[in-house]
Amino acid sequence: MQLLEIITKMQAGKLDPKEPICTNVNRFNYGHRVQQVAIHRQMDALFKTWPKFSGAPLYPIPVTSLQAGIAPRNQFNMCRAFPPIFWEGEQGELRRELLAHMAKELSNEPT
Numbered sequence: 001m002q003l004l005e006i007i008t009k010m011q012a013g014k015l016d017p018k019e020p021i022c023t024n025v026n027r028f029n030y031g032h033r034v035q036q037v038a039i040h041r042q043m044d045a046l047f048k049t050w051p052k053f054s055g056a057p058l059y060p061i062p063v064t065s066l067q068a069g070i071a072p073r074n075q076f077n078m079c080r081a082f083p084p085i086f087w088e089g090e091q092g093e094l095r096r097e098l099l100a101h102m103a104k105e106l107s108n109e110p111t
Contacts (some may be wrong), residue, residue, distance in 0.1 A: 004106040046102045064090040
């Protein structure tokens with residue numbers, strides 16, 4: 001399955017709300033390991049083109065916590081501690097925005 005197809009399904013609500021973007025992509029991307037690595041490299045490249053990219057490829061969503069100096073990894077772990085937070089509130093809005101950005105970028109790629 002191609003990344004754009006996976007993202008389109010996720011945008012349509014076919015995702016596990018207790019999991020972040022990459023884990024949800026893995027649910028659909030059950031092909032060979034080489035294909036999985038290729039899709040994750042493609043995702044990393046797309047993350048870096050998003051204007052709100054956190055600067056951390058493993059944790060692309062920027063920090064929204066009011067705690068001073070918190071790292072993207074710590075924000076992610078806060079979401080992990082309370083699973084619904086991945087797709088709710090500011091963090092959820094940013095994840096949906098990142099998915100939309102990725103879909104747009106992939107749609108613009110030459111075939």
